[in-house]
Amino acid sequence: MKKLRIGLIGVGGIAQGRHIPAFLQLSDICEITAVSDVNSERALAIAEKHSIPYVFADYRDLFSKVDAVCICTPNKFHAEITIAAFEAGVHVLCEKPMALNADECEAMINASQKAGKVLAIAYHYRFMKEAQAAKKVMGEVGTPLVVRVQALRRRKVPGWGVFTNKDLQGGGSLIDFGCHLLDLALWLMGNPKHIEVSGTTYNALSRIPDQVNQWGTFDHESFNVDDHVTAYMKFENGASMLFETSWAANIKDDVANVSISGVTGGINVFPLELYTSKNGMLLNSGAPWLPGEDDPDLPQAKNFINACVGLEELVVKPEEALQVSQIIDRIYESGRNSL
Structure with a gap:
């Protein structure tokens, strides 16, 4: 199976502590190919630390290098970035909460359905x-x-x-x-x-x-x-x-x-x-x-990857996160x- 190419948008604490380590442990089925962060120095440091080939100041430039993204930004930007990712034909794992409000969540779901791409929300307690x-x-x-x-x-x-x-x-x-x-x-x-x-x-x-x-x-x-x-x-x-x-x-x-x-x-x-x-x-x-x-991050990441390639159903469905x-x-x- 071809490895799923994953990009991280926002590489602060939750990305470094939860998502990046999980994806790295699943290197047989995925690879982190790009990162983007408003803090360019932090993005460069993370890319260098984990040998990630691409670093972008504008998250929109990241979409051409990935099959899926993990969004780890403040809540205000969840909907905006998710919708942009779907318009670019990219799967999305978005940190919780899904968005600032239910209206934004519904817009995210509509964009996912229109694109035919996976939308997962990182409610890791379920795992x-x-x-x-x-x-x-x-x-x-x-x-x-x-x-x-x-x-x-x-x-x-x-x-x-x-x-x-x-x-x-x-x-x-x-x-x-x-x-x-x-x-x-x-x-x-x-x-x-x-x-x-x-x-x-x-x-x-x-x-x-x-x-x-x-x-x-x-x-x-x-x-x-x-x-x-x-x-x-x-x-x-x-x-x-x-x-x-x-x-x-x-x-x-x-x-x-x-x-x-x-x-x-x-x-x-x-x-x-x-x-x-x-x-x-x-x-x-x-x-x-x-x-x-023992660590819920690993099964969460694996479920997302397998859902993207059609091997599993999502454990956290976007309608439930809504x-x-x-x-x-x-x-x-x-x-x-x-x-």
């Missing part, structure tokens, strides 16, 4: 061993009733990059971190249609001077994105979701988890546990061993007056 195993045993849960999602950090506002820039990112803890666990929960539920969404957004802690923050420094005076969000959702199948995410909250420990109570059983994802009642007993069961990769953005939009709309 974790626990998540893959949970999906396989959702039959033990039966029809989901109540879903609890927690994506909580005690004091970890990202103090680097543009994470707290509302114009470039569209929001804070919800659109950056909470979206991962929201996507995972929806996927495990089977992506039922949401019919009601209400939410509240906060940033009081991050606007206090001299806050303790484990992930660098930021300007508390100009901080205008959410650092804590709560939401409640109802779905057409009768299920409900209790959702909470934070970068900064007065809690004991960080938490990243999804738990689902269904008609015939319950499941906790991190760690993976099943809760049932059988033979007159209440039973809890765990998994002492799970198949799969639903995540639709819910995020509604949470922000509901919580608009709370910041």
Whole structure:
């Protein structure tokens, strides 16, 4: 099989820490042939480090050297670059969230369908061993009733990059971190249609001077994105979701988890546990061993490459990523007056 030629657009932290190492490990089926970044020195350094032959200041010039691109830019540019890639006949793996809002997501999907090219969104939590195993045993849960999602950090506002820039990112803890666990929960539920969404957004802690923050420094005076969000959702199948995410909250420990109570059983994802009642007993069961990769980046990259060449279906379908953005939009709309 001919190797898929891949280009990276944006070579900051997420590209260097997640996508480039994964693609390099899959050198038997792909090769990184080009990079582009607004920081030309960084792009050149990355190209030199990994022996990548082409470096471009304008990402549009990159398309002629690749079959697919991985977009790792601030959220504001996801839709623009994705659509340009499809117009050039190139497959796309786009970092999460899919875009700034649902309208942009729909435009991306339309462009993908028109071009007949793959559009994948990097919700890598789905590729974790626990998540893959949970999906396989959702039959033990039966029809989901109540879903609890927690994506909580005690004091970890990202103090680097543009994470707290509302114009470039569209929001804070919800659109950056909470979206991962929201996507995972929806996927495990089977992506039922949401019919009601209400939410509240906060940033009081991050606007206090001299806050303790484990992930660098930021300007508390100009901080205008959410650092804590709560939401409640109802779905057409009768299920409900209790959702909470934070970068900064007065809690004991960080938490990243999804738990689902269904008609015939319950499941906790991190760690993976099943809760049932059988033979007159209440039973809890765990998994002492799970198949799969310890690093979700590798199966995510492999699924994208194989989808591009027609060997696999995408694990993260763009229509499902669109639903995540639709819910995020509604949470922000509901919580608009709370910041």
